[in-house]
Every structure is written in C-alpha cells, then in structure tokens.
Amino acid sequence: MSKRTLILEDGMVFEGEAFGSSEVTMGEVVFQTGMTGYQEMLSDPSYCDQMIVLTNPLIGNYGMNRDDYETTRPLAKALIVREVCHTPSNFRSQTSLATALEEFNIPGLTGIDTRQLTRHLRSKGVMRGLLVDGTYDLTEQLERLKQMALATDQVKRASTERAYVIPGAGPRIVLVDFGAKLGIIRELVRRGCEVVVVPHDVTAKDVLRYMPDGVMLSNGPGNPKDVPTAIPLIQELTGQVVIFGICLGHQLIALAHGADTFKLPFGHRGANHPVEDLRTGQVSITSQNHGYAVEDQSLAGLNLKLTHRAINDGTVEGIRHTTHPVFSVQYHPEASPGPMDANDLFDQFLTEITNQQEVSHA
Structure with a gap:
C-alpha cells in the first residue's frame, strides 16, 4: 500500500x-x-x-x-x-x-x-x-x-429527489427524507405500515394530500438551520397529524416551535450512549450520530417538554409537545448499528396514531 x-x-x-x-x-x-x-x-x-x-x-x-x-x-x-x-x-x-x-x-x-x-x-x-x-x-x-468552505446542502444531496411508496396494509406513514437510514423504513415495514417517502423540501399541503396516519421526520446530515423549508412544514402539520422525529428531525421540531440548536464540540457518535427517560427514570443504551443538539435553556416557556436527557453530558435527547401528538428523540431507535433498547419507540408512534384515530372517531 x-x-x-x-x-x-x-x-x-x-x-x-x-x-x-x-x-x-x-x-x-x-x-x-x-x-x-x-x-x-x-x-x-x-x-x-x-x-x-x-x-x-x-x-x-x-x-x-x-x-x-x-x-x-x-x-x-x-x-x-x-x-x-x-x-x-x-x-x-x-x-x-x-x-x-x-x-x-x-x-x-x-x-x-x-x-x-x-x-x-x-x-x-x-x-x-x-x-x-x-x-x-x-x-x-x-x-x-x-x-475549504463547509457545504450547507448535505440534506439536499442525501434526500430522495421524488416521492415513492412502499406498500403495506397498516397505517400510512409519510416519511420526510432528510437523509433517512434504510433502518427506519425497515422498522416501519416490519410493523406492516405503508410508507410514503417524500423529499426534504415537501410542503405540508403535499404531505396532507397523501392522507397520512402519521408523519415521520428522519435523521440527516449537517446543521438543522440549513434546512429552512422544514420549519413551515412542521408548524403547519402540528395538530393535524401525529409526528415523530429522529435525530435531525428532532432538532427541526425544536426549531419549528421556537427552541434553538448549537454545535457540539465533538458530537455523539457511537453505539453505547446512555439516555435517561425523565418520565420513568429508565436508562437506555442508544446508538447516536449527531454533531448538533437542542439548547436546553431555549425550551423554557415553549410548548415543548424535555423527556430525555443524555447521562454523559446532560444534553437534550428527547422532547414532546405539550398539547399535540408530536414527539422526538435525538438518538436512533432503528439501532443499526447499535443496541435495541429504544426500538419500542416505533411501537409508541403507532400506538399514538391509534389513540388519535379513536379520539377523532369518538
């Protein structure tokens, strides 16, 4: 060599x-x-x-x-x-x-x-x-x-250019692709979902045209502030459909509701990061890959509640909207690579969809 x-x-x-x-x-x-x-x-x-x-x-x-x-x-x-x-x-x-x-x-x-x-x-x-x-x-x-200038178009390059559908008999999930790992799609398909994958710059109007049961905001590369089209998308969908965000999707939910993000010194990249669920006290070992995080103090006074925190450095690992079915985590529940501790978040997502349908039909 x-x-x-x-x-x-x-x-x-x-x-x-x-x-x-x-x-x-x-x-x-x-x-x-x-x-x-x-x-x-x-x-x-x-x-x-x-x-x-x-x-x-x-x-x-x-x-x-x-x-x-x-x-x-x-x-x-x-x-x-x-x-x-x-x-x-x-x-x-x-x-x-x-x-x-x-x-x-x-x-x-x-x-x-x-x-x-x-x-x-x-x-x-x-x-x-x-x-x-x-x-x-x-x-x-x-x-x-x-x-050398750092690029700001990573999400555009990582996202699909056009929408496509993976058939399924279960709930219809629109997956907004900011650079989605195939593991996310695998977990949804494994649960019988019909998955509609759409580009990163999709509008809320186009998403609702698919009549989704739920919307998933995927992981992706780069700075969340370099994805401005996601902010109005999330704001307009909030209250109309159940939303689940992962990693970059988590950061974008925070930005859309008034919180802030910042760049970590060296990021979280590994398959061994402990995260505490503040609601239950349970600690999960998680797979993570992110260089940015939600600013803890910026959540004060917003309709967002802190749900998960990193054990190692205390950074924000999960949030939830206080009045609408919108929640997110910074880590990767699809767990490839990594442990399977957080995989049940996909089940939680589908349970919330079922609960919301029951409320709508009541």
Whole structure:
C-alpha cells in the first residue's frame, strides 16, 4: 500500500497507508466509538461530507454484504482506521471493505494511531481534514484547508429527489427524507405500515394530500438551520397529524416551535450512549450520530417538554409537545448499528396514531 497522510487544519499530521479509492478529499473529521457496524456507519447519510475515524482497532474482519447498507449511495468522505482487514471471514460477507470503498470512490487511511487522533479531536473539537497521497508541501496543504468552505446542502444531496411508496396494509406513514437510514423504513415495514417517502423540501399541503396516519421526520446530515423549508412544514402539520422525529428531525421540531440548536464540540457518535427517560427514570443504551443538539435553556416557556436527557453530558435527547401528538428523540431507535433498547419507540408512534384515530372517531 502507498503512503497516505491525514492533515488537520490545526497542523496535526498522521501518516499511514492508503486503501480504498485514490481520491484526494477534504471533509470534517469525526470519531465513532462503536465496536461493530462499520458498514452501517459508512453508508449512514448523516455522515455526508465527513471523514469517519473508527476507534475500534481492527475494521473489516467480517466483510461487507448487500443487506446491511443504510443507503445505496454512501456520502462519507473517507474512512480512517488503525488496521484494515483485507481477508474477511463471515458467512454473509460478499466483498471486502477495501473493495467496497473503491467501488464507492471513498478513500481509506490505515496504519495510524486512531486513539491519539480521537483524543486530539476530543480535546480540540472536530475539525476539517485533508487526505493526500505521497509527498506534499504542508504549508500549501494547510492553505487549501483554510480556504475549504463547509457545504450547507448535505440534506439536499442525501434526500430522495421524488416521492415513492412502499406498500403495506397498516397505517400510512409519510416519511420526510432528510437523509433517512434504510433502518427506519425497515422498522416501519416490519410493523406492516405503508410508507410514503417524500423529499426534504415537501410542503405540508403535499404531505396532507397523501392522507397520512402519521408523519415521520428522519435523521440527516449537517446543521438543522440549513434546512429552512422544514420549519413551515412542521408548524403547519402540528395538530393535524401525529409526528415523530429522529435525530435531525428532532432538532427541526425544536426549531419549528421556537427552541434553538448549537454545535457540539465533538458530537455523539457511537453505539453505547446512555439516555435517561425523565418520565420513568429508565436508562437506555442508544446508538447516536449527531454533531448538533437542542439548547436546553431555549425550551423554557415553549410548548415543548424535555423527556430525555443524555447521562454523559446532560444534553437534550428527547422532547414532546405539550398539547399535540408530536414527539422526538435525538438518538436512533432503528439501532443499526447499535443496541435495541429504544426500538419500542416505533411501537409508541403507532400506538399514538391509534389513540388519535379513536379520539377523532369518538
């Protein structure tokens, strides 16, 4: 393998070996603490424009398969690992991680101290990075990084361009696709729902045309304030239909009802984040992937109630509207990758739909 170097915007340099695509790339460098699930991480649309550092030291040992993708077109900028396995061994494996990265034109970096890199990002915060092959001029590359502007159109690129329907005999759910993981669709289909997937910039009028029983606001990449079309959508749908938001959808619900969001120093990305349900005291171990969070103090005086809080840093993990059937969580109940503790939120969503139908028919 040839030499490949990661250069961070603060001048920190990590020299290792190249695998995957030979594409020269720049992006936001973030770390992920999950021990497994690298295929789901790589294909999660929420990683759009990001270079993923995996803290587990050996990656690729169980290969890649067609069933575990979270999107058909991964949008991550790069994958950075301590050691990559080129000879996977698993009965489900259909190709190696390196081969898959080549096919998706995503570069990989291996052979660096990912623990050191993670500790650096944890203390300094996530930052822009650049991958270069062979020899390079550090001053010149740092200037390139300095001029790099972070994109604001990630949701547009991650979303479906047109609506489509997945048939089912149960409740009709309109899923607003801000960069939805296929795991969300799988959970709804598993429960018999008919799922209508619509683009991120859909209007409330168009959503209501489908006569939905419920609306789900998906996860997605980037800053929630870069999705202005979602604010009137949520405001107009509130009170007309049951709404459930996940991750970015959660942040957009907060913004639509007057709360604020902020960027976390290094985000929550992993499959081991404890979250407390403040209503019951129950703690769930959750899968998370977000760089922004709802500002706790901004909820004061609004029609939003705090329902869940992160154990590790006390940040907002769930909210609920006080008068309408609208609720959301910051973590991922579809749990791919991650534990299954929060999976029953999909059942709660369908129960709320049933309850609302009974009230309407009473």
